[in-house]
Amino acid sequence: MAQKVLDVEDIRRLSDLGEVISAQVALKRVGRRLRGVCPFHSEKSPSFYVDPDKGLWHCFGCKAGGDVFRFVELSMGLSFPEAAQWLARRLGGEFRRRSTAQTSETQRLADMNSEAAGFFRRMLFAQEGEAARAYLEERGLSSEEAIRFGLGYAPQDWSRLFDLLRDKGFGEQEIFRSGLCLSRPSGGGYDRFRNRLIFSIFDTQQRIVGFGGRALAEEDEPKYLNSPETPLFQKGRTLYGLSWASRAIASRQRAVVVEGYFDLIRCHLCGIEEAVATLGTALTAAHLVLLRRRRTEKVFLAFDADSAGLRAALRSREIGAEAEVKVLAAELPAGHDPDSYLLSEGPEALEKVLAKGKPLVELTLEGILKKYEGQPANQRLGLLKEGAEILCGLQDAAEKAYYISWLGERYCGEGRENLAKVEQILVSQIAALSRKAGRSRYAGTPQAESRQDTTAEEALSSQVSGATPSAKLERQVLACLLAQPSILVNRPELIQPEDFCEPAHRRLAEAMLPLARQGEEPGSDRLSLCFEEGELRSLLAELVLGAEPWMNAAEVEKTLKRLQAIRVEKRRRELALLLEKEKEEEKRRLLQEEIHALARERSRQVGRWVVGE
Ligand SMILES: [Zn+2]
Missing domain, CATH: 3.90.580.10 (Zinc finger, CHC2-type domain)
Incomplete structure (x- = not known):
């Protein structure tokens, strides 16, 4: 069909x-x-x-x-x-996107995975799958549930899947690239997953991107084996179960992150449908972005008490991403994982554990406090240093202030007489660290430290983007060109993307120009095909439906010239500032030359402008 x-x-x-x-x-x-x-x-x-x-x-x-x-x-x-x-x-x-070489390769991989998943499923319900079915029963999963979550069984044989894929017309090299099989030095190939219970990993477009296999024999190592990374499968960007959880995440505005395949399945069976699982990696910033896109406000990490994943999450420097999503870590009672806890205590009990979740920052700081417990006073200064490193990553000023006194109080314990001094130490440590990190880590964000090299005007325009006079003019021009796209088809030389200072405006101009040159009207319907970024498509709608003042072709041209003049003048002033500070003779000469050239361009523009009127 x-x-x-x-x-x-x-x-x-x-x-x-x-x-x-x-x-x-x-x-x-x-x-x-x-x-x-x-x-x-x-x-x-x-x-x-x-x-x-x-x-x-x-x-x-x-x-x-x-x-x-x-x-x-x-x-x-x-x-x-x-x-x-x-x-x-x-x-x-x-x-389907219009196929390109790259999508067709990922499509082949997805097709191959889907063949393999069918094979694994058939094997689970064939004679070979008897032990796997017994194991599922032991873990409390029925056959219907196994089918619903795409489970399967990889038989003990060495090359059944390899042979099957060859028969289906897949080439050896692409089979190896999929990670389903490995090549033998003597030629041919053998299957990666053997005698394992198989979990199919779907992406959010319902494609199977990889597999996880649970060993069924005690002696088989490792206990869990995943597909290797392929163009289709990147563990740091994939969350197991996200395709099943998307809707619940958006409607409940929270996500529950667990670590294991069985944990994920149990959560969904118990009605916690906003659950997703990491695939044996620490939670990454990309994972958080995936969740944030679904309008999550809170992300709960439900990891077992002694989990490597939790320790990894604590160590990770991704805490800064908390600025937009609140990451709360919920610790399960010792000896439990979400699967076993749900089976023995039920979903209400897990809800209570989640309600006690603590911000990752707090858990990290608690870990540091524990490390320095009972140490002599002079060594405990290291605690403040490590604490400052964590707090430095927090972007919310109020949160930062809160944790400075939080840590200060715990550092001082009963005797509060030093509290003010300790807090002062923390504040100055954090300030020193942010100065050092400011340039590299936060480059591109409007932070005071990273702004030294730009002019005040530029800083202002990046801060209140869209509000400067030239940004306003840029919008007017673009809105008029979108309303009358024939202007640009007739005179594509009218605009130059460099004339637009706002990055989003420049992107729009960059997309309009090639269409106009080919004689195609760059209207909003044609242009929105060019962008996947939400912001650009929002901008497009705003410009088309908004109420920017009407301009005819001549007025558009005039406004564009003003924009060019503003750009030239701005550049001239920047160079003049550099010239003031420059001591080297050779560099001074080059700067002066460039300034003169700009001044000439400026007077030419003014001339043209007058003639144009
Ligand atoms: Zn609204």
């Missing part, structure tokens, strides 16, 4: 934006547009607009906006490909 394959453009063309949004928001017609109460912020009077003809929506209250994909992403907590898949299924098809 061949399914209709739809690419991004098909999905956009066939989806009715008004219909998709109406399913969630009550909309009333106002002229050519529809209006309703924004689902993304709380408001009383409606400022959420939908333009079904243009296929765009925008909220003038919270500035959320975009196309049909963006609406599904935000309202359901999905990534772009997931939203595309959801919309494609709604239209009775399957989402």
